[in-house]
Amino acid sequence: MRLTAIDGADARAVQAALPAALDGSRPLALGFAPDASDTVPDGTAVVIATSGSSGIPKRVILSADALRASAEATAARIGEGQWMLALPAGYVAGLQVLARSLSAGETPVLLDGRFTAEAFVEATSALTAERKYTSLVPAQLRTLLDAAGDRRVKEALAAYDAILIGGQWLEHHQRDRAEELGARIVSTYGSSETSGGCVYDGVPLDGVSVVAVDGELRIAGPTLASGYLGDGELTDRVFRTDPDGVRWYRTGDAGDVTDGVVAVRGRIDNVIVSGGINISLDQVERIVRTVPGLEGAVVMAIPDERWGEASVIFAATGAFDAEQAYHEARARVAAELGKHARPAQLETSPELPMLPSGKPDREMLRRMILD
Structure with missing residues (x-):
């Protein structure tokens, strides 16, 4: 199938194109312009261009099934409702906010412009559903904590049934401070290759398995990416199928799993x-x-x-x-x-x-x- 390029910075464009992507009729290219030779397997929903912090460009192929599995597992863990998008829609965490909203039959609220405490308060006030959710990175949470002397910011933080925090390590004292203000924080771990966060507060979502092999965390489950566009060698190196037929993603992260709880220690490299x-x-x-x-x-x-x-x-x-x-x-x-x-x-x-x-x-x- 051929890809349709969408500007990942345009959240409304991504939101409008997502239903057709999830039904398999119009797979999207987010963050890059596909070549005429770029074709993807049937069932692909999006290909996300990401280099993270490494500077090594990758184009991660995510199927509609993987995105739906992630959204459904999130709903099973924390509930479903209306989401507020405060992250770029061209990144997997932002894309999943839109996918979860679509799965719940709710219209997401989009935070326009630069993220500020005032913009967060305004976007939160536009939510109308009984259950409210959002996803932030630690830097955004710090912005809100610094402004929490404003009663409106404190009330907005406490308005959510869950605030997912991912992308970076969340310091314990920041989480403690947020929870003192009434925020319900959920620390998430995952990547584009796992359709976003797949471990919540150290516990894998339903259907997701995490093991440590020689100190490296490996993940299996229905949320895994199909591979990397145009890079079969990298796909074969990162995604491995064991003798039992289980497909594992080699995260490159150091960590361990004790009594079912995942602890991430940092990048191996x-x-x-x-x-x-x-x-x-x-x-x-x-x-x-x-x-x-x-x-x-x-x-x-x-x-x-x-x-x-x-x-x-x-x-x-x-x-x-x-x-x-x-x-x-x-x-x-x-x-x-x-x-x-x-x-x-x-x-x-x-x-x-x-x-x-x-x-x-x-x-x-x-x-x-x-x-």
Whole structure:
């Protein structure tokens, strides 16, 4: 089947085209212009272009069955109702907000323009159904928490039956703060290859299986992507079928599963070797983000003449003492991981580069380091 290109930044266009995509009559290309040679299997609903934070472009093929299975499993876990879209519709989390709304027979409310606390309040007030849902990334939640002194923001946070948070690690203190304000937070884990979040608060959705093999999380179930458009080699490497005929997605994430609860430790490949010692930058970043003022910080690798590699903290400037925050971050990292893991420097700028999905643009930061 041939693909129809839709601007993923145009949520209304995606919303209008989605019913035909889900019935298999008009598969969509989101985030890229397909070539004439780009054809997809019957049953394909969308192909999503994503590079995440790695900078490696991928075009993920999602079937209508996979998207429906994800929407139905979400409804079975948290209920169904009307959704508010605050994420780009060209990313899987935003696309799923629209798919869940369609599955529930509800019209979603679209947050127009830049995400602000005021825009969130306005969009929330437009919801009319008894049960209300939305999906955010941690940076958006932080914006709302910073503005929660406004009674309207607090009431809007508490208006939802569930607020799904995904895309990045959610700090415990941020979740605690949101729940103190009455928000019902659900931390999700997943990717475009799993039709979005498929693990909620550590527990896989119905029909989804998660195992750890040699420290890597692998996922099976009806929500898996069909593969990658135009890249059979990558498809075969990432999606593996075991002797029992079960198809597994190799996530590239380190983690473990204990008594059915999934714990994600970070990217397997996001490790540096400093002075001969392996250091997980994901672990360092999570600790750094517990420091006041560095909640949205990003930790990246930098070359180091003495140790081979070291790490640097990138943070947006704000109402905090950068030097004090830097020393506190080093102290906390040393206490939990050892002195060898301490970041070597802190760089601040008025704003960090961000992807449209709300995640930090790590590839841009890598280029800044190289420059």
